[in-house]
Amino acid sequence: MSTSTSSTAAQHHIMGVYNRAPLAFERGRGARLFSTDGDEYLDCVAGIATDGLGHAHPVLVEALKTQGEKLWHVSNIYRIPEQEELADRLCAHSFADVVFFTNSGTEAIECALKTARKYHTANGQPERIEIFGFDGSFHGRSYAAVNASGNPSYVEGFGPRLPGYSQLTFGDHDALKAAIANPTTAAIIVEPVQGEGGARSIPEHCLVSLRALCDEHGVLLIYDEVQCGMGRTGKLFAYEWAAQDGGVGGEPHIMAVAKALGGGFPVGACLATTEAAKGMTVGVHGSTFGGNPLAMAVGKAAFDTINTDEILDNVKRVAGYFVQQLNGLKDRFPDIIVDIRGKGLLIGIKLIPNNREFMVLARDEKLLVAGGGDNCVRLLPPLNLTVEEASEAIAKLEQACEAARAAQNVVA
Numbered sequence: 001m002s003t004s005t006s007s008t009a010a011q012h013h014i015m016g017v018y019n020r021a022p023l024a025f026e027r028g029r030g031a032r033l034f035s036t037d038g039d040e041y042l043d044c045v046a047g048i049a050t051d052g053l054g055h056a057h058p059v060l061v062e063a064l065k066t067q068g069e070k071l072w073h074v075s076n077i078y079r080i081p082e083q084e085e086l087a088d089r090l091c092a093h094s095f096a097d098v099v100f101f102t103n104s105g106t107e108a109i110e111c112a113l114k115t116a117r118k119y120h121t122a123n124g125q126p127e128r129i130e131i132f133g134f135d136g137s138f139h140g141r142s143y144a145a146v147n148a149s150g151n152p153s154y155v156e157g158f159g160p161r162l163p164g165y166s167q168l169t170f171g172d173h174d175a176l177k178a179a180i181a182n183p184t185t186a187a188i189i190v191e192p193v194q195g196e197g198g199a200r201s202i203p204e205h206c207l208v209s210l211r212a213l214c215d216e217h218g219v220l221l222i223y224d225e226v227q228c229g230m231g232r233t234g235k236l237f238a239y240e241w242a243a244q245d246g247g248v249g250g251e252p253h254i255m256a257v258a259k260a261l262g263g264g265f266p267v268g269a270c271l272a273t274t275e276a277a278k279g280m281t282v283g284v285h286g287s288t289f290g291g292n293p294l295a296m297a298v299g300k301a302a303f304d305t306i307n308t309d310e311i312l313d314n315v316k317r318v319a320g321y322f323v324q325q326l327n328g329l330k331d332r333f334p335d336i337i338v339d340i341r342g343k344g345l346l347i348g349i350k351l352i353p354n355n356r357e358f359m360v361l362a363r364d365e366k367l368l369v370a371g372g373g374d375n376c377v378r379l380l381p382p383l384n385l386t387v388e389e390a391s392e393a394i395a396k397l398e399q400a401c402e403a404a405r406a407a408q409n410v411v412a
């Protein structure tokens with residue numbers, strides 16, 4: 001049957017790089033996904049933190065339809081007013097002065113890394129090329145992004161590593177200080193809340209000292225907020241938790257954003273201060289699709305909807321509920337759950353049983369959760385999830401914990 005989704009034969013022309021669940025969806029609304037088999041799921045993956053407003057949000061659907069009938073694509077050799085408007089919004093609500101638009105998180109990271117090196121070249125210090133990241137980090141899948149990431153398996157077998165990329169161990173302050181003081185260092189790249197690595201949040205005071213240390217040595221600080229940005233932590237950008245009024249706090253010089261920026265439409269952005277972007281002059285970088293009118297129209301609608309007290313307060317409220325309830329589950333299932341971590345609605349549940357197997361148990365309860373490093377499952381629900389939906393998710397997780405316990409007892 002050509003509509004069969006469980007058959008492996010149906011996937012035989014798809015490059016085999018994904019470990020896919022035997023499940024496909026035909027429509028969604030809010031936090032609900034409806035499978036081709038007719039089942040209804042509660043979606044706490046949201047396209048990996050991408051469908052920030054859930055599925056088929058009416059404001060986004062309207063923006064897409066309206067722009068779809070006007071203009072989809074023109075080249076960046078012309079001015080694109082929708083792009084200028086979204087850039088105005090991003091800069092008005094962040095540390096940044098300028099924006100480069102992309103179609104993905106990886107491309108936003110690529111731009112951030114190029115911007116950092118070009119800055120030092122523009123300053124007459126082309127020897128400053130070293131980029132330091134952290135273990136367990138994820139920055140995307142291009143050559144530069146995998147070299148910047150802290151997951152060695154992503155670079156293996158793809159030829160030599162690119163020069164100028166190294167990873168530091170979380171919490172090794174001496175190594176971090178030495179890296180920043182190194183006269184060939186260009187930038188430090190870090191996720192304020194690690195996503196794929198297992199929802200590890202960096203303490204706010206660490207971001208503040210990191211920025212101060214970078215400034216002291218002329219090193220640029222790049223934040224990867226591809227996953228933790230756009231409202232995910234209860235502020236528009238995660239670094240705002242570490243920002244200081246009237247002075248420099250934990251802000252970056254350069255930042256990559258994507259995922260929820262387009263609410264499910266592919267949009268990414270590299271944000272920077274004027275100073276940090278001084279090397280990015282005419283002709284040094286570009287993109288065919290990046291910042292096209294269709295993407296920008298949806299991006300503007302997503303931005304205006306997410307950047308409201310209604311959504312940001314909801315994230316804090318629902319996140320508070322989740323953390324309280326999940327810690328209750330942890331107390332009742334110490335044989336299953338060992339830690340609850342993360343920030344806002346980027347929640348990690350560190351497990352004793354295998355996280356991939358636990359995802360299947362959750363799916364049996366019609367709950368979708370994402371995997372993560374350090375044997376975590378992640379909850380990344382839409383930012384407009386209600387407390388009622390959150391409580392439904394908790395009930396399903398409890399059932400999954402019961403099932404995991406039963407499975408462990410069978411093995412033992």
Ligand SMILES: *Cc1c(COP(=O)(O)O)cnc(C)c1O
Pocket residue numbers: 103104105106107109138139140141191195196224225226227228258259
């Ligand atoms: C998803 C992600 C990326 C890569 O984004 P793509 O859109 O998949 O290219 C980069 N950094 C972080 C933190 C991410 O979560």
